[in-house]
Amino acid sequence: MGQKRARDPKAQVAEANKRKKAVKSDASSSDNHVSVGVEDLNWKEVAMPDRMEDAEGFFGLEEIEGVDIIKQSDGGVHFKAKSGKPTQSIIKPPSEDDGEEWGGFSDEDSSKKSPATEKTPAATEVKEDKKSKKDKKKEQNKAKKEEQKSKEQKPKEQKPKESKPAQNKNIKAGLSFAALDDVEEDDGVDVSAWDGLNLSPETFTALSKMKFSSPSAIQKASIPAILDGHDVVGKASTGSGKTLAFGIPIIEHYLDKRGKQGEQSDESEKNKTPIALILSPTRELAHQLGKHIGELIANSPDTNARIALITGGMSIQKQQRQLATADIVVGTPGRVWEILSTGTGLIRKMQKIQFLVVDEADRLLSEGHFKEVEDILNALDKHQAGDIADADQEEEEEAPSHRQTLVFSATFHKDLQQKLAGKSRWSGDDMLDNKASMEYLLKKLNFREEKPKFIDVNPESQMAIGLKEGIVECPAMEKDLYLYSVLLYYPKNRTLVFTNSISAVRRITQLLQALQLPVFALHSNMAQKARLRSIERFSSPTANPSSILVATDVAARGLDIKGINCVIHYHVPRTADAYVHRSGRTARAGESGKSILICAPDEVVGVARLAGKIHAKKAKKADGADGPSKKVPLESLDIDRRVVSRLRPRMALAKRITDSTIAKEKVNTEDNWLRAAADDLGVEYDSDEFDQSKGRGRGRGGGRERRDKEASETSKSEMAGLRAELKQHLAQRVNIGVSEKYLTAGRIDIDALLRGEGNDAFLGHLDPLSF
Numbered sequence: 041m042g043q044k045r046a047r048d049p050k051a052q053v054a055e056a057n058k059r060k061k062a063v064k065s066d067a068s069s070s071d072n073h074v075s076v077g078v079e080d081l082n083w084k085e086v087a088m089p090d091r092m093e094d095a096e097g098f099f100g101l102e103e104i105e106g107v108d109i110i111k112q113s114d115g116g117v118h119f120k121a122k123s124g125k126p127t128q129s130i131i132k133p134p135s136e137d138d139g140e141e142w143g144g145f146s147d148e149d150s151s152k153k154s155p156a157t158e159k160t161p162a163a164t165e166v167k168e169d170k171k172s173k174k175d176k177k178k179e180q181n182k183a184k185k186e187e188q189k190s191k192e193q194k195p196k197e198q199k200p201k202e203s204k205p206a207q208n209k210n211i212k213a214g215l216s217f218a219a220l221d222d223v224e225e226d227d228g229v230d231v232s233a234w235d236g237l238n239l240s241p242e243t244f245t246a247l248s249k250m251k252f253s254s255p256s257a258i259q260k261a262s263i264p265a266i267l268d269g270h271d272v273v274g275k276a277s278t279g280s281g282k283t284l285a286f287g288i289p290i291i292e293h294y295l296d297k298r299g300k301q302g303e304q305s306d307e308s309e310k311n312k313t314p315i316a317l318i319l320s321p322t323r324e325l326a327h328q329l330g331k332h333i334g335e336l337i338a339n340s341p342d343t344n345a346r347i348a349l350i351t352g353g354m355s356i357q358k359q360q361r362q363l364a365t366a367d368i369v370v371g372t373p374g375r376v377w378e379i380l381s382t383g384t385g386l387i388r389k390m391q392k393i394q395f396l397v398v399d400e401a402d403r404l405l406s407e408g409h410f411k412e413v414e415d416i417l418n419a420l421d422k423h424q425a426g427d428i429a430d431a432d433q434e435e436e437e438e439a440p441s442h443r444q445t446l447v448f449s450a451t452f453h454k455d456l457q458q459k460l461a462g463k464s465r466w467s468g469d470d471m472l473d474n475k476a477s478m479e480y481l482l483k484k485l486n487f488r489e490e491k492p493k494f495i496d497v498n499p500e501s502q503m504a505i506g507l508k509e510g511i512v513e514c515p516a517m518e519k520d521l522y523l524y525s526v527l528l529y530y531p532k533n534r535t536l537v538f539t540n541s542i543s544a545v546r547r548i549t550q551l552l553q554a555l556q557l558p559v560f561a562l563h564s565n566m567a568q569k570a571r572l573r574s575i576e577r578f579s580s581p582t583a584n585p586s587s588i589l590v591a592t593d594v595a596a597r598g599l600d601i602k603g604i605n606c607v608i609h610y611h612v613p614r615t616a617d618a619y620v621h622r623s624g625r626t627a628r629a630g631e632s633g634k635s636i637l638i639c640a641p642d643e644v645v646g647v648a649r650l651a652g653k654i655h656a657k658k659a660k661k662a663d664g665a666d667g668p669s670k671k672v673p674l675e676s677l678d679i680d681r682r683v684v685s686r687l688r689p690r691m692a693l694a695k696r697i698t699d700s701t702i703a704k705e706k707v708n709t710e711d712n713w714l715r716a717a718a719d720d721l722g723v724e725y726d727s728d729e730f731d732q733s734k735g736r737g738r739g740r741g742g743g744r745e746r747r748d749k750e751a752s753e754t755s756k757s758e759m760a761g762l763r764a765e766l767k768q769h770l771a772q773r774v775n776i777g778v779s780e781k782y783l784t785a786g787r788i789d790i791d792a793l794l795r796g797e798g799n800d801a802f803l804g805h806l807d808p809l810s811f
């Protein structure tokens with residue numbers, strides 16, 4: 041038993057509510073209860089996932105077994121001990137060794153950060169008996185249908201049946217007992233569309249609670265193939281549910297194994313082996329995978345699979361301990377290899393896994409990432425020799441692996457990783473060429489089957505179906521102005537803006553802040569807590585619906601934030617796969633979304649290459665022959681030049697304010713650094729002298745430095761004046777055509793104007809971008 045990670049608060053509350061109801065009825069009838077004081081209880085500390093340790097005001101959890109909470113009529117509570125095994129958790133102050141923190145988002149696994157999700161027992165390795173597994177599934181499905189039928193007949197009587205063993209229930213920080221009264225139980229949705237995938241009743245319940253009424257295409261195609269024991273290479277667009285395409289079969293395997301072995305004793309618990317190793321290229325993705333599969337487990341009755349997150353940031357010893365009792369290991373290659381190679385007996389354990397999952401495979405198997413993946417694969421494969429250190433047993437090395445290899449991504453082709461800029465020529469291959477992708481994978485991975493099943497549910501395009509792609513062309517020096525214009529065109533859109541550099545993220549964030557837009561920044565140089573805060577503020581359901589997150593490609597893969605309507609590429613991405621993944625942050629799970637490239641003249645070549653790579657198939661189809669592929673243009677968005685020119689004055693002011701602020705920061709940082717260096721050397725620091733010796737303001741590059749210096753010297757009162765002027769501009773709606781003449785000519789719907797309809801930023805009719 042132990043805590044559930046990242047549980048849906050609503051479901052948690054509903055479950056807590058259920059438990060509370062059960063407690064109430066128990067309390068009235070039970071005579072095996074004994075009233076006890078809160079301090080008399082045998083509280084046990086629960087290991088916290090790092091994400092939660094970062095939550096402000098949430099310090100830790102303790103749990104207790106065999107106790108029910110009885111609510112009294114005066115609103116107070118007391119506790120009753122009984123022979124069952126319920127668990128209750130409370131908030132406790134931080135302890136000294138609570139200091140480990142999650143490292144936040146990064147492109148690379150620097151093996152420095154991490155958390156861990158813990159759940160309850162499983163068992164030791166058992167080989168699959170597919171036939172009996174199928175028979176069992178059929179029986180379970182039959183039972184499930186009968187169960188659903190009787191549920192329809194007597195919905196109310198059915199409620200207690202779904203209650204999970206109380207051992208896995210945690211109450212989230214800030215949730216008062218009074219709050220439990222107000223929350224109604226959530227009954228889930230009809231999941232009959234999953235029939236035929238041969239799933240357990242537990243998984244049906246979980247899917248129903250998660251409100252996943254039907255499988256996505258990749259889930260429908262992959263789950264049966266994986267359950268049948270095949271190696272699978274799965275390709276599906278971003279946001280199409282690939283995580284559960286492999287997550288569900290892993291949990292099914294866990295349930296099957298547990299069904300055969302029953303609950304484990306503490307001793308066998310210690311000796312158990314994980315069933316799956318899931319490798320992810322980034323810490324952020326690993327966390328998300330753990331969270332998503334953790335939700336499936338949390339919603340699945342009596343399912344206590346433990347997930348160990350091995351991504352750095354926690355002590356190696358602690359992770360080794362977590363690995364010892366894990367059912368599912370999710371990690372980044374660097375830290376996983378570090379732990380496996382330095383642990384004792386861990387490689388042997390991992391050699392027994394049933395599933396190796398390589399998520400975002402194109403990235404993981406690309407240069408620069410592959411070394412550690414290769415080390416892990418070699419170590420896992422050596423297992424066939426019985427002992428990885430024993431090189432004499434070569435015969436056994438030939439033995440076929442029992443392990444299934446599952447490989448998933450939205451993009452597989454190597455060409456996608458080529459730089460779009462520069463002279464390197466694209467080979468001309470269609471990036472969706474399955475044969476080339478498969479050959480590449482077969483070279484890198486040791487599949488158990490000669491031919492793994494290649495499941496490509498988006499052969500035409502790897503872009504999400506609901507995604508519209510547009511391009512806004514503008515002068516190189518006016519990108520900021522066009523970005524601002526696009527943002528104003530789409531006021532109530534949650535927007536993710538991608539740039540190619542950290543300094544651009546900083547500058548654009550400040551610029552948009554000056555323009556009073558709700559904007560947050562995300563890049564890998566930010567402190568971990570600030571990164572988390574940005575994500576949380578941007579993604580919170582209560583956040584401003586016009587929230588903007590400005591990010592580097594650190595957010596390109598994996599971020600699954602509900603409600604992102606628009607992705608803007610302020611800089612054209614360096615590679616086509618980055619474009620696919622950046623754009624994939626919107627239009628997820630069947631939703632619609634927009635991806636807009638802001639393109640300066642010097643970026644046109646890169647965009648043309650990009651369009652050619654991304655839409656090669658479509659272009660060929662449009663040609664209707666095998667002839668040379670036409671480039672399919674992205675839809676060109678025509679922004680009204682009047683709008684742009686009327687926004688120019690406020691943008692000019694915002695830029696002056698931002699440039700001054702940044703220049704001041706830069707000078708301060710430089711000054712502080714020099715002052716500290718001078719201190720260390722025991723000399724006096726004189727900034728003017730330093731400027732002269734450095735030749736500031738003269739020669740090559742001097743222009744920029746001079747501008748910086750001038751900007752940094754904008755006085756406080758000048759800044760205040762600029763701010764006041766900008767404030768005045770921002771307080772007025774931009775007039776794009778309301779004049780006396782227009783009004784009298786009846787061209788304006790005055791009533792609509794007075795009702796505040798249309799785009800709030802503009803006064804007058806704004807032609808939408810038809811996009």
Ligand SMILES: Nc1ncnc2c1ncn2[C@@H]1O[C@H](COP(=O)(O)OP(=O)(O)OP(=O)(O)O)[C@@H](O)[C@H]1O
Pocket residue numbers: 251252253254255256259276277278279280281282283284449450597598599600624628629
């Ligand atoms: N069957 C389903 N029905 C509805 N929503 C689903 C279903 N399966 C998964 N989802 C939701 O779809 C979203 C995207 O899922 P997931 O993150 O697995 O996508 P992905 O294909 O791995 O995307 P990416 O390639 O960007 O990493 C998640 O929010 C998930 O909760």
